[in-house]
Amino acid sequence: MPGIMLQGTGSNVGKSLLVAGLCRAARRRGLTVAPFKPQNMSNNAAVTKDGGEIGRAQALQALACGLTPITDMNPILLKPESDQGAQIVVQGQRWKTAKARDYASLKLQLIGAVIESFQRLNAVYDLVVVEGAGSPAEINLRANDIANMGFAQAADIPVILTGDIDRGGVIAQIIGTQAVLDSADAALVAGFLVNKFRGDPSLFDDGYQMISQRTGWPGFGVIPWFDHAWRLPAEDALDLTSGPSTGGVKIACLTLSRIANFDDLDPLKSDPGIDLVMVRAGEPIPADARLVILPGSKSTRADLAYLRAQGWDIDLQAHYRRGGHVLGICGGYQMLGHSISDPDGIEGPAGTMPGLGLLDIHTVMTSDKRLTRTRARHLGSEQLIDGYEIHIGRSEGADRSRPFATVHGVNEGAISSCGRVTGTYLHGLFSADAFRTAWLAGLGIYARPYNHARSVEEALDALADHMETHVNVPALLALAR
Known part of the structure; x- marks a missing residue:
């Protein structure tokens, strides 16, 4: 056989x-x-x-x-x-x-x-x-x-x-x-x-x-x-759960209806210094969250409408006014800008939707799909990130002059002028232990030492x-x- x-x-x-x-x-x-x-x-x-x-x-x-x-x-x-x-x-x-x-x-x-x-x-x-x-x-x-x-x-x-x-x-x-x-x-x-x-x-x-x-x-x-199943990546969004309560710093992630590539969250869920909270439909974003993550999405404009339907756009503005940090990854990055345009109807009916306005960028969906394993260097800490990109669309605007990282010398991502809102197309970024520790420390989140790859093994x-x-x-x- x-x-x-x-x-x-x-x-x-x-x-x-x-x-x-x-x-x-x-x-x-x-x-x-x-x-x-x-x-x-x-x-x-x-x-x-x-x-x-x-x-x-x-x-x-x-x-x-x-x-x-x-x-x-x-x-x-x-x-x-x-x-x-x-x-x-x-x-x-x-x-x-x-x-x-x-x-x-x-x-x-x-x-x-x-x-x-x-x-x-x-x-x-x-x-x-x-x-x-x-x-x-x-x-x-x-x-x-x-x-x-x-x-x-x-x-x-x-x-x-x-x-x-x-x-x-x-x-x-x-x-x-x-x-x-x-x-x-x-x-x-x-x-x-x-x-x-x-x-x-x-x-x-x-x-x-x-x-x-x-x-x-x-x-x-x-x-x-199997009690250790939570330490392994979940395949189905229905399996997404908050990490075990550790008494650590609270990070909230929005559970979008078309959430994609959510393995980005696994190193945070498993990190003993972090309390990761998956915010589901009908739930407010916790007021004591230090960081809110907008994850990837298979249908960015549809999930942006879903986000607004939950009232999370209002919660995000309140979080931002309180001095909180926001990270958008891939589709979440696109949502943080001023607008998302899909002139050819690639992800649904053609048209333009206003974004959340927390980053000075505009995104246009294109038929070209970027699909590659990527090694990047984070500009704030100089730490390396071995991740991947899987997205359609181009994002441009003034906040791109403050990039998140470089890939082969080319700027990637965007950071707001206040430094508290970040967007990137890089998936898998938190699997890099040194980067994760350094980036979170820059947000005032001092995680305990933790080797994600060893934990999975x-x-x-x-x-x-x-x-x-x-x-x-x-x-x-x-x-x-």
């Missing part, structure tokens, strides 16, 4: 973390291993070394494998731009934007790219660990499927079905999935896992046996809740240990061989 595939009884059952943990466990056994997800839907993207973009979860899984992310690890990426449509990225590059109702007819054109990417990985690595999307129980989507059983059939790969006991009804999740699968798809399922158990797993022994008896599938383990090792304890990893790997 060329590999193994983890599918779920539904979305958010923990597939991404389990794949990362299995990848790290296999790597520690001396295997060369790569992650693969045929189709992902996420606005949290990573820029690859071959100049494309993939889902952030596959970038984390690549790290678990000791690899640099490449586009073959996630050949189809769907980036929602509205409730009914998404941008389709094929092998790292934007292909087109389509409505959800039209996507089913396009999938036949995409299966070739999916299999091609999988075969390239399969030719190089001992093991490819594949993550499904959504659930194979969505049999209304089975025709032309490329994300779950359609891919498994095309690649002739065994499937492990994962259920989420934390949300309840896991017996029905797994048995019900078998009930709706056709016989050919069901025959590919080699067993099941039960994830996110809280308490004593032995209390589920009877339920575990019932699933196996009803389905005829062997169980490979009951996995308790330690969490991945802990995840692999967790799976080794509660999952029959040797049996899973034997299936793949």
Whole structure:
């Protein structure tokens, strides 16, 4: 067999973390291993070394494998731009934007790219660990499927079905999935896992046996809740939570409706000297926040309207008048200016929208998309930032004369004349420990020493240990061989 595939009884059952943990466990056994997800839907993207973009979860899984992310690890990426449509990225590059109702007819054109990417990985690595999307129980989507059983059939790969006991009804999740699968798809399922158990797993022994008896599938383990999951990047905006309360300085981030590339926040969430608060719809910006962050967005003007609908524009002005600091990243940077123009209707209806007016810049959306890994030098501290850029639009104006950083000698970003409002197109900036510490100190936020990269590595090792304890990893790997 060329590999193994983890599918779920539904979305958010923990597939991404389990794949990362299995990848790290296999790597520690001396295997060369790569992650693969045929189709992902996420606005949290990573820029690859071959100049494309993939889902952030596959970038984390690549790290678990000791690899640099490449586009073959996630050949189809769907980036929602509205409730009914998404941008389709094929092998790292934007292909087109389509409505959800039209996507089913396009999938036949995409299966070739999916299999091609999988075969390239399969030719190089001992093991490819594949993550499904959504659930194979969505049999209304089975025709032309490329994300779950359609891919498994095309690649002739065994499937492990994962259920989420934390949300309840896991017996029905797994048995019900078998009930709706056709016989050919069901025959590919080699067993099941039960994830996110809280308490004593032995209390589920009877339920575990019932699933196996009803389905005829062997169980490979009951996995308790992984307490260190918050230390690893979240893929889904629904998973975004505030960091654990540390008594540190409060930083607030606005949870926009189309928030994108929010892994920028992970080093802040994990930093023991910072209390990161994710401000959600209907909630005010905390008055005691030292810094407010406007994150990236997949649809800048739509999210600016959403921001205003929450009353956050009023809160931001009050925060600014109190002497607070504001940071805009990518789409958030664009929102801070005087205007955002989209003359060609790239992100929605053509037109211009007034910005928040906290930076003296104007932004014009263009069809050219900047997609690159970037090394920058922060001008205030001279510290290096290894990040990435993934955006459309150009921002120009007087505050650009006070740049945030330089990239190969070219000015990047903007700072207001008072020095308390900053905008940048650089993602991943806070992963640079020395920069993060120096920049926050310039705002009067003195964070404790913290190595973000080491924390992520330690969490991945802990995840692999967790799976080794509660999952029959040797049996899973034997299936793949």
